[in-house]
Amino acid sequence: MRRKLTQRGRDRRQQLMDCAAELFAERGYHPTAVADIVDRLGVGKGVFYWYFSSKEELLVEILRSSHHDLRRRQQVAIGDEPDPIVRIELGIRASMTWFREHRHFFNLFQFAATEERFAAVLRSNEQVAIADTVRHIKDAIVEGRIADQDPEVVAQAVVGVVEQLTRAYFFERDEPDERVANAAVSFCLRGLTG
Amino acid sequence: MRRKLTQRGRDRRQQLMDCAAELFAERGYHPTAVADIVDRLGVGKGVFYWYFSSKEELLVEILRSSHHDLRRRQQVAIGDEPDPIVRIELGIRASMTWFREHRHFFNLFQFAATEERFAAVLRSNEQVAIADTVRHIKDAIVEGRIADQDPEVVAQAVVGVVEQLTRAYFFERDEPDERVANAAVSFCLRGLTG
DNA sequence: AACAATGTTGACCATTCGGTCAAGTGACTC
DNA sequence: GAGTCACTTGACCGAATGGTCAACATTGTT
Structure with a gap:
């Protein structure tokens, strides 16, 4: 799971966290799908699982x-x-x-x-x-x-x-x-x- | 959805609510499936939807x-x-x-x-x-x-x-x-x- | 006994969702 | 330009899960 991240990578990670935090707060954790998060960012689902091993x-x-x-x-x-x-x-x-x-x-x-x-x-x-x-x-x-x-x-x-x-x-x-x-x-x- | 309930019915309803409240508190609302609730009570799923129109x-x-x-x-x-x-x-x-x-x-x-x-x-x-x-x-x-x-x-x-x-x-x-x-x-x- | 209303069953369905992966892209190095 | 490594894609999969329903059971009523 440990990955080396470039600056670009660290930025993406932060983007995901910010975006997810907003969605979780708006709709709740469970009602928010991983797909919702990556969709809002306009990226593929794989991006999520590159930076995090799970939604949890x-x-x-x-x-x-x-x-x-x-x-x-x-x-x-x-x-x-x-x-x-x-x-x-x-x-x-x-x-x-x-x-x-x-x-x-x-x-x-x-x-x-x-x-x-x-x-x-x-x-x-x-x-x-x-x-x-x-x-x-x-x-x-x-x-x-x-x-x-x-x-x-x-x-x-x-x-x-x-x-x-x-x-x-x-x-x-x-x-x-x-x-x-x-x-x-x-x-x-x-x-x-x- | 409005139903006439006999005493037996009111008891069942209360049982479901008690049982669900416990499970929700233990595991959380979303992680608790309707099936979990009725299983713990040892009844069929239909019972749930006889007394409540939805989990919500x-x-x-x-x-x-x-x-x-x-x-x-x-x-x-x-x-x-x-x-x-x-x-x-x-x-x-x-x-x-x-x-x-x-x-x-x-x-x-x-x-x-x-x-x-x-x-x-x-x-x-x-x-x-x-x-x-x-x-x-x-x-x-x-x-x-x-x-x-x-x-x-x-x-x-x-x-x-x-x-x-x-x-x-x-x-x-x-x-x-x-x-x-x-x-x-x-x-x-x-x-x-x- | 006949009939209706309340209550119960559990297989079934449509859908959703977390997570995977083989294939690709682009930047950087040697 | 060959190779490597960070990163991205999106179709796909298996496992739930909320909810339905036709058939069955029990209780109450006349």
Whole structure:
């Protein structure tokens, strides 16, 4: 399966992933046929199986790379901000912005959680995200900025608020402004600090 | 499609829905064939199409009836509790208990959100749930118990916390005790009251 | 008993879909 | 220009899968 890819090859691979991610998000993973993906790109079916060994592997790759992208965005946003509470806030805002710009991934993550072979990938992604947040929360506890509580549980709660508000306001309605992000931040920070 | 059902018929229908819900949650909606459902029940395929016009209709029915069940559970738990803040707390606890006992529905809801034809049903369900919570929050605001803020946004946030903590601790790990519910309640109440 | 309505069977059908492969194309090297 | 390697094509295949249906069984009604 391992292949050497030229630049052209890497581009094609990326094209396939982008195109597939859109289709999967629009219609769902199963209802999207491999033929749909290659048709939209105007290439033959063989192209797909040159770059991916199966439809399943494609989705796993998409999940991995998109999560990687989201995480980089968070890290850039946080930069070297010293205040842990502000770091959490910046992380929340960066995530919501990223999801707004990549709404298709939201659906994809949601689907992936429902079938074990994909859920495994998702869990390992989420572990990383939680670990990042936990670090900031621990720092804040050490500094005495927030109450001493199980950092992981509150990290999960923060993730929950972000995801739900993102879905409810960015996708189902269409609130473009910062009101929602502000609400998420203030709810979470109050929830954390008490 | 409308059929008159005897008691025996209603039982069969329920059997099919229960059995299908389990299989859908285990393997996913698409990977579960109608044949799998009727096989597990040990009946012929025709039985399925006597009670449901399509696999799609079946899932919609499952979504409707399970949400109905969850809501009733919440209402029973809340009873005639006068304090709106306590009502919210009771609602949170009832939801988490219900989900723990009906874990398969959690997966199902998650999947349903990813395909438009099912997402529509889900949205109308969620509207009801949000409306219930919003009512309590408004009451609490009127009573001056919590800050004056957009009740819907915080209701969404509460739902997000409940769902995330339920998934993370009841399903992915296996924490049976009340610690998680307590954490959810205190995070949400602090988030609300500030 | 006669008749109708509800409920059940499982072989069958049309279609779709993931995946294969033998044959080809074009770029780059020696 | 011969050869190699990355890449592309699209017809083809086997294995499901959702859904149908004519025949059969059971229950209820008069």
